[in-house]
Amino acid sequence: MFTITEVKTERGTLQYRRETLTGLSCRISSERIKRRIDLPQTMVYNPGNCPFCSENVATMTPLFPDGTRIFQGESVTFPNLYPFGAWHTVTVITRTHDVREFTHRQLLDAFSAQVTSLRGHDGFPSINWNFLPSAGASLAHPHLQGLVDPEPSFLATSYLTGSESYRREHGRCYGMDLRALEAGSPRYLFGDEILWTAHAVPLGEREVRGLLPVSQLSEFEPLLDTFIDGLARILDLYRRLGTHAFNLSLFFDREGHDHGFSAFCTVIARINPNDQCMSDSSFMERLHLQPVILTAPEELARMYREKMGT
Ligand SMILES: [Zn+2]
Numbered sequence: 082m083f084t085i086t087e088v089k090t091e092r093g094t095l096q097y098r099r100e101t102l103t104g105l106s107c108r109i110s111s112e113r114i115k116r117r118i119d120l121p122q123t124m125v126y127n128p129g130n131c132p133f134c135s136e137n138v139a140t141m142t143p144l145f146p147d148g149t150r151i152f153q154g155e156s157v158t159f160p161n162l163y164p165f166g167a168w169h170t171v172t173v174i175t176r177t178h179d180v181r182e183f184t185h186r187q188l189l190d191a192f193s194a195q196v197t198s199l200r201g202h203d204g205f206p207s208i209n210w211n212f213l214p215s216a217g218a219s220l221a222h223p224h225l226q227g228l229v230d231p232e233p234s235f236l237a238t239s240y241l242t243g244s245e246s247y248r249r250e251h252g253r254c255y256g257m258d259l260r261a262l263e264a265g266s267p268r269y270l271f272g273d274e275i276l277w278t279a280h281a282v283p284l285g286e287r288e289v290r291g292l293l294p295v296s297q298l299s300e301f302e303p304l305l306d307t308f309i310d311g312l313a314r315i316l317d318l319y320r321r322l323g324t325h326a327f328n329l330s331l332f333f334d335r336e337g338h339d340h341g342f343s344a345f346c347t348v349i350a351r352i353n354p355n356d357q358c359m360s361d362s363s364f365m366e367r368l369h370l371q372p373v374i375l376t377a378p379e380e381l382a383r384m385y386r387e388k389m390g391t
Contacts, residue, residue, distance in 0.1 A: 082262060083281045096377070100282040102247060102255055103239035107282055107372045108365075114375040118361070122213075122325040122353040126221035128178040133222035135176045142171070151197055154190030158198045166228035170198040174223040181325070183223070183316065188309045195227045196302060205233040205241075206298045206333045213326035215360075216351040236284075237332050241340045248341035256343020260292050267379045270315075271391065275304060277311050279378035279385070285349025286361065286374060287324065287381050289315050293344040296334040301344065308346070314389070315348055321388040326351040 086097040096109040128134045132141035142159045144150060151158035155176050161169040174183065174191040195208045209226045211218040218224075233241055240255075247255040263269055263278040270277040270289065280288040291311055295301060301308075312329075319327060331346040352361035365373045376384075385391070 082259060098282045102243035103236075105236075105239065105282060105284065107284065107374050109283075109374045109377050111375060111377060111380070113373065118352065118359060119323060120353055120355050120359075121323060124354040124356070126179040128222070131178055131220060131222050133173040133220055133224060134178050138173060142173075151194050153194040153197070155187055156191040156194045158194040161226065166230050167204060168199070168202040168227075168229040170195065170227040172198065172225040172227070174225060178222045180223050182320070183313070185309055185313055188313060189305060191225055192309060193302070193305055195225050196298060196305070199227045199229050199298060202229040203336065204229040204231045205237055205335050207234070207237065208329075208331040210327075210329040212328070213351070213354050215354040216326040216328050233332075236330075240332070240345075241334065241342050244342040245340045254341050254343060256292060256296075256341075256345070259343075260294075263292070268382045270382060270385050272307075272311050275307055275311050277315065279381040280347065281378055283349070283374045283378060284347070284372055285328065285351070287319070287322065287350035287376055288374075288378070289318075289348045289381075291315075291346035291348075293346070296339070296342050296344050297336055298333045299336060301333065312346070312348070318385055318388060319348075319350055322350070322384060323353070324350040325353050 082102065083098060083100045088095045093112045097106065098109060099106040131137065138157050143162050145160055156172050156174055158170055158172040161171050172191045172194050175187055192208065199206045206227065206229045209228065212223060214221055244255045260276050263276060266278070268279040268281060270279060274294060276292045278290055278292065280290045291308065293304065295304065327348055327350055329346065329348045331344070333344045334340055334342045352359060365371055
C-alpha cells in the first residue's frame with residue numbers, strides 16, 4: 082500500500098515514502114529533529130475583545146438563516162462570518178479562551194454540534210480544527226470548522242477516486258484493507274471499531290489517523306463517543322510529547338453516494354507557538370507539496386507505547 086526508498090546521506094538515512102492509492106509522498110529525515118526547534122509552549126492568550134468569549138458570542142457572531150445558533154453543553158455553533166466553503170460552520174468548543182486540556186464532555190458536545198450543523202447539506206462534508214495560532218488558527222479561542230462542499234478538496238478527492246478505482250480493480254474496500262494491514266503493523270496504536278494508527282506516509286509531523294468503519298456523516302453519530310475517547314488519547318499523547326498545536330480533519334463521503342471510501346480522521350502536530358514566529362511550513366510543504374517529516378511513523382508508535390504505558 083506504500084513504498085519506501087532509502088538514500089544514505091553523510092548524516093544518516095533519508096527515506097522517500099509514497100502512498101500507492103493516492104500518489105501522495107513525503108520524505109523522512111530523522112536527523113533534522115536534532116535542530117530542536119520544538120520549543121516549549123509558553124505563550125498565554127489574552128481574550129482582548131475575542132468574539133468567541135461567552136460575553137461576546139451572542140452579539141459578535143452570525144446566526145443561521147433561521148435566526149438561531151446551536152447550543153450544546155458549553156459549545157456554540159453558527160455560520161462562519163468569512164466562509165471559504167459553500168456551507169461553512171464554526172463551533173466554539175469552550176467558554177474559556179485559553180485552554181490547554183479538553184474534557185471528554187467538551188469535545189463530545191462540540192463534535193456532536195458540528196454534525197448537527199452539517200447534516201442535510203448536500204456535498205462533501207469535513208470537520209476540521211486548527212488549534213493555536215501556530216497551527217493557523219486566527220483566534221486562539223478553541224473552535225471547530227465544518228465544511229460541506231460541492232467538490233471535495235484535493236486530499237479528499239485523492240482518497241475518493243483512489244478508493245473507487247481500488248474497488249473496481251480488487252473488488253474490495255481500500256479502507257477495510259488498510260485497517261487489516263495497520264492492525265498488524267508496527268504503526269498500530271490502539272482501537273478496533275475505530276482503529277488509530279501512525280500514518281505510514283505522513284503529511285505532517287506525528288500524523289495519526291483514526292480509521293472509521295463507515296463512510297458518511299449520518300453514520301458517524303453512533304461512533305461519536307468512541308471517536309472522542311480515541312481523540313482524547315491522541316491529544317494526551319501529543320501533550321506528553323510536548324506538542325500543543327495541531328491540525329485535525331475528518332473526511333466523509335457525500336450522503337447517498339458510494340465511492341467505496343472509508344471516513345477517516347487525521348491529526349498532525351504543529352510547531353508550538355513561539356515568539357520568533359518560527360514556522361514548520363517551508364518551500365517543501367507549500368510549493369513542492371511534499372512534507373519533510375522528522376518522526377518516522379514506526380518511531381511514533383514506539384513513543385506511544387512508551388509514553389502511554391501500553
Ligand atoms: Zn475568547
